[in-house]
Amino acid sequence: MWFDRASAEDLSFLAQYELWGGVPAEPLRLPGLGRYGRFQFDARALLSPSDLTVADRKEVIFLSSYFHRLDHFELLELAPTVDLKEIKRAYFGLSRRLHPDALRGRDLGVFADAAAQVFEYASYAYGLLCDAGFCAVYARVVAARDEAFRARLEAERARARAAGAAGAAGAAGAASAAGAAGAAGAAEDPAAVAARKEALRARLAQNQARHQSAMAGAAGEAGAAGAAGAEPQDAASQARRFYQAGVIAEQRKQWASARGHFKVATQLAPRAPEYAAALERVRGAMAQQEAAEVWARAEAEEAVKGKRAAELFEQSLTLELDPKRALSFAAKCAAWGEAARAAPWLERAAAAHPFNLDIRWALAQQLEARALFEEARRVCAEMLRLDPSEPRALRLQKKLAGASQER
Amino acid sequence: MERIIGIDLGTTNSGVAIVEGGTPVMIPNKGGYKTTPSVVAITDAGKRLVGHLAKRQALTNPIHTVSAAKRLIGRDFASKITEATRAVSPFAVVPGPVGDARVELHGRVYSIPELSSMILVEMKSVAEAYLGESVRKAVITVPAYFNDAQRQATKEAGELAGLEVVRMINEPTAAALAYGYGKDINRTIAIYDLGGGTFDFSILDVSQGVFEVLATSGDTFLGGEDFDNRLLFQWLVLEFAQEHRVDLRQDRMAMQRLKDAAEKAKCELSSARSAEINLPFIISRADGETLHLQKILTRAKLEELTSDLVDRSLEICDRAIRESGAQVDEVILVGGMTRMPLIQERVRDFFKKAPRRDVHPDEVVALGAALQGMALAGGGAPAVLLLDVTPMSLGIMIANGEFSPLIPKNTTVPTSKTHIFTTVRDLQTSVRILVLQGESEDATQNDLLGEFVLDGLRPALRGEVELEVTFQISADGIVSVSARNVETGEEQAITVTARSGLSQEELRRMAEENREHLVDMRAQERAAHLRQRVERTLRSMDAVMPRVRTLLSNNEFAADALAKAEEVIERARATAAARPSADLSADLELLERDHKALTRTLHMFHTVIEKMKR
Numbered sequence A: 001m002w003f004d005r006a007s008a009e010d011l012s013f014l015a016q017y018e019l020w021g022g023v024p025a026e027p028l029r030l031p032g033l034g035r036y037g038r039f040q041f042d043a044r045a046l047l048s049p050s051d052l053t054v055a056d057r058k059e060v061i062f063l064s065s066y067f068h069r070l071d072h073f074e075l076l077e078l079a080p081t082v083d084l085k086e087i088k089r090a091y092f093g094l095s096r097r098l099h100p101d102a103l104r105g106r107d108l109g110v111f112a113d114a115a116a117q118v119f120e121y122a123s124y125a126y127g128l129l130c131d132a133g134f135c136a137v138y139a140r141v142v143a144a145r146d147e148a149f150r151a152r153l154e155a156e157r158a159r160a161r162a163a164g165a166a167g168a169a170g171a172a173g174a175a176s177a178a179g180a181a182g183a184a185g186a187a188e189d190p191a192a193v194a195a196r197k198e199a200l201r202a203r204l205a206q207n208q209a210r211h212q213s214a215m216a217g218a219a220g221e222a223g224a225a226g227a228a229g230a231e232p233q234d235a236a237s238q239a240r241r242f243y244q245a246g247v248i249a250e251q252r253k254q255w256a257s258a259r260g261h262f263k264v265a266t267q268l269a270p271r272a273p274e275y276a277a278a279l280e281r282v283r284g285a286m287a288q289q290e291a292a293e294v295w296a297r298a299e300a301e302e303a304v305k306g307k308r309a310a311e312l313f314e315q316s317l318t319l320e321l322d323p324k325r326a327l328s329f330a331a332k333c334a335a336w337g338e339a340a341r342a343a344p345w346l347e348r349a350a351a352a353h354p355f356n357l358d359i360r361w362a363l364a365q366q367l368e369a370r371a372l373f374e375e376a377r378r379v380c381a382e383m384l385r386l387d388p389s390e391p392r393a394l395r396l397q398k399k400l401a402g403a404s405q406e407r
Numbered sequence B: 001m002e003r004i005i006g007i008d009l010g011t012t013n014s015g016v017a018i019v020e021g022g023t024p025v026m027i028p029n030k031g032g033y034k035t036t037p038s039v040v041a042i043t044d045a046g047k048r049l050v051g052h053l054a055k056r057q058a059l060t061n062p063i064h065t066v067s068a069a070k071r072l073i074g075r076d077f078a079s080k081i082t083e084a085t086r087a088v089s090p091f092a093v094v095p096g097p098v099g100d101a102r103v104e105l106h107g108r109v110y111s112i113p114e115l116s117s118m119i120l121v122e123m124k125s126v127a128e129a130y131l132g133e134s135v136r137k138a139v140i141t142v143p144a145y146f147n148d149a150q151r152q153a154t155k156e157a158g159e160l161a162g163l164e165v166v167r168m169i170n171e172p173t174a175a176a177l178a179y180g181y182g183k184d185i186n187r188t189i190a191i192y193d194l195g196g197g198t199f200d201f202s203i204l205d206v207s208q209g210v211f212e213v214l215a216t217s218g219d220t221f222l223g224g225e226d227f228d229n230r231l232l233f234q235w236l237v238l239e240f241a242q243e244h245r246v247d248l249r250q251d252r253m254a255m256q257r258l259k260d261a262a263e264k265a266k267c268e269l270s271s272a273r274s275a276e277i278n279l280p281f282i283i284s285r286a287d288g289e290t291l292h293l294q295k296i297l298t299r300a301k302l303e304e305l306t307s308d309l310v311d312r313s314l315e316i317c318d319r320a321i322r323e324s325g326a327q328v329d330e331v332i333l334v335g336g337m338t339r340m341p342l343i344q345e346r347v348r349d350f351f352k353k354a355p356r357r358d359v360h361p362d363e364v365v366a367l368g369a370a371l372q373g374m375a376l377a378g379g380g381a382p383a384v385l386l387l388d389v390t391p392m393s394l395g396i397m398i399a400n401g402e403f404s405p406l407i408p409k410n411t412t413v414p415t416s417k418t419h420i421f422t423t424v425r426d427l428q429t430s431v432r433i434l435v436l437q438g439e440s441e442d443a444t445q446n447d448l449l450g451e452f453v454l455d456g457l458r459p460a461l462r463g464e465v466e467l468e469v470t471f472q473i474s475a476d477g478i479v480s481v482s483a484r485n486v487e488t489g490e491e492q493a494i495t496v497t498a499r500s501g502l503s504q505e506e507l508r509r510m511a512e513e514n515r516e517h518l519v520d521m522r523a524q525e526r527a528a529h530l531r532q533r534v535e536r537t538l539r540s541m542d543a544v545m546p547r548v549r550t551l552l553s554n555n556e557f558a559a560d561a562l563a564k565a566e567e568v569i570e571r572a573r574a575t576a577a578a579r580p581s582a583d584l585s586a587d588l589e590l591l592e593r594d595h596k597a598l599t600r601t602l603h604m605f606h607t608v609i610e611k612m613k614r
């Protein structure tokens, strides 16, 4: 998930660098917390045999598990800056700790690969930041992101304070905090509601305008006449142009832009199967990408024992029912003691991937654990239909038969 | 922790150093000298001599004494440089089995790495005598501008000498290391290194004990030898011939004496204003008369004969500084040649600051190598850390004989890069990948490192089969390449070790013949690339057009040609400016057509200008 509320110019400049130009939507480091924030280090990894110092181990673990969520400055432990001297100081410091030459002859144990990877990643980021043109834009966008985040935190805090005050005022009868919050919501006056709605509408309109101009920009860049085309053209050729611009955007993995173009193309030429297929394809790709991102976020949330982890996992599965992720989710649910939560997902995954035996096996095991023997037997039978010698299914079937006989 | 020695394998002199108690020190040889001449000889009795002993007998045994072998390392026999070396070397340079240059002494052919290894063995034994223990590991320095073949060959020399080459580092970088070690500096420094055979120029950022090379450039065939040769061929031999009607080049022994005298005079002129060259009985004429050579060489004459060589070195500096945009705080002179007053003056004028004088130009390189050896020996945080770069762009030849660079020069090593290429022709089932190093857009102008073939591709339309090519450059600057068929995952890797033995000529021919077996960029990239090239050619065209117009203005026959050229230019301009259309392959065709026409026209105009000059 990238920060996208910077100027269209900056964003399209950064888009040339693909992933390396992306600025994560939220800063990882929260104000007032140290470098590692609430990151929970796995004690076993920290203590495993290695010649690395504990401080370096922490750095390697942290960077290698979070590097997809760090901007280049955070990676180098810097505030956004265009001062090359400062950037160098940070990178040189990291080099002295993690450059392969600095680690030569030491036994790094389980950290070997991660250390190499982290350093490679940092070197690439450093190389980009040394390019003054890139650095200026990137620093600007990161600063904007930080500012937006700070404003949001502030607003949230203010709201919490206001809710607290309202709750205290109207707390004559209410006992629980939740009740208080509810009361606060109910107590909002109609004028405020109207104002908020108005603001929302204005923002929507603004968003739409921005979206359109961005699309026009992309279309222009890709060489199509674009939405703002000066002279009227017949719909078919115009659709074709939009389609082509979309293809270019798609190749560059600029999904949103590609989707926009394909959408216009299908609207202009509703009966062209090619355009509709392209639109579907991009939608799928977007969902896939988003699913992966949400999944990563869920894992991060899980690592810090966040409450929303399970919810995010489910959100990712809704976006894309990836069989591996479904399996992983089932294992997680089992570990949390909430096995039943995974059941519908496994059912759905089994339906979507009719030839996947692993999913069916997970489902069968789970049904058995919940004493739903009939159901479990049905799934076993399905597995055996796919592969009559499937050993796991055979074993479970035998076991289930034994159990029912006993009964 | 094992000891790692540092060796400066120079064209003229070599040195070895170690770090003792935190201080790098040069190790003197048996004669008490801190450097040893890089000279190898085989006596009539078949005995091998290295260093001072070899140098001393060079006069009496010129054809079996090899000096400056480094100028030939990693070179093709057929290359221009080998030819130039052959012309001025008393020893016999012969072609080796893979087209490499070799040397024949007393009927035996030696590869250049073999000869270099003899010097390395000598340096190793100097270190062993001093330390009283055997030495197995070394850091060896190479000119920064050495290409892959030269680095490979140097590594091979180390192995032949029984040394594990822990790392090869660049000479100017080593010098910077020795200069900056133990000092708490935070500066941008430039190293100007002019030795016996090679010129290197590097710019580094130094702070916190980290030495980061920002840019490097150089010429592996520019050094003191070239200054000597100027004196020899453009002055001594010439004047002698005018005076006595005798060509001294016929007599190898005379030439050897002359060369020694020329070098000696050059060195004397670094402190004196004039030097005497006195060589009695230099040659006997056919009529039996014995001739003597007696001349006075002034500093002014020397400078007149060689100032263009200094210009060349400064052009290289200029380019590197411009490309890196660096602000140089300090200039350091390295290499024996930088004792020449002209060089010191010109460098000072160029950088607008006096070069530092507190480094020993003959020793810093070996000292730096020893420091890197210490850093790589492990055991605790290293005192110094090098972030060096690759001096040349690395890429492959694609369709039309173009060079497609994958890793640009001045990229920090180690590094790797992957790129996807496609087939160029319908139903193409095999590709040949030619790996090259250099800066020219025309692949045949660059150095060929090696080639490999990937076959068994699925027959398909051109552009459909995709191949993923991955390049890697190690910290030593050595290249390895692998290619993978994207569809099948089938992989083929080469470390570009085996010298292909292909001459530039053959490469050109292959570019013609193997067009069909090459790869290409993906259509989208290709169009962008071609557009850039057309734009660039248009710029060159705009630069020469005024000249051409005036030259051809009063020539009736030319009017027609000029009009045609204008047409070509306008058409190309329009094509380059046009936005990509729906039909990518049509765009490509147009661009290709216009680019060809444009380059042909430009070429024609250059020829016209050349002709009119005369």
Ligand SMILES: Nc1ncnc2c1ncn2[C@@H]1O[C@H](COP(=O)(O)OP(=O)(O)OP(=O)(O)O)[C@@H](O)[C@H]1O
Binding pocket: B009, B010, B011, B012, B013, B014, B038, B070, B171, B194, B195, B196, B197, B198, B199, B223, B224, B225, B263, B266, B267, B268, B270, B334, B335, B336, B337, B338, B339, B340, B361, B362
């Ligand atoms: N006082 C001097 N004045 C001018 N030139 C000198 C002087 N002393 C040495 N040289 C020249 O310097 C060159 C040797 O320099 P140096 O020993 O640094 O080269 P190298 O390290 O062997 O070569 P390279 O680094 O190019 O492989 C010779 O050409 C020698 O003639």
Ligand SMILES: [Mg+2]
Binding pocket: B008, B010, B011, B171, B195, B196, B335, B365
């Ligand atoms: Mg040298």
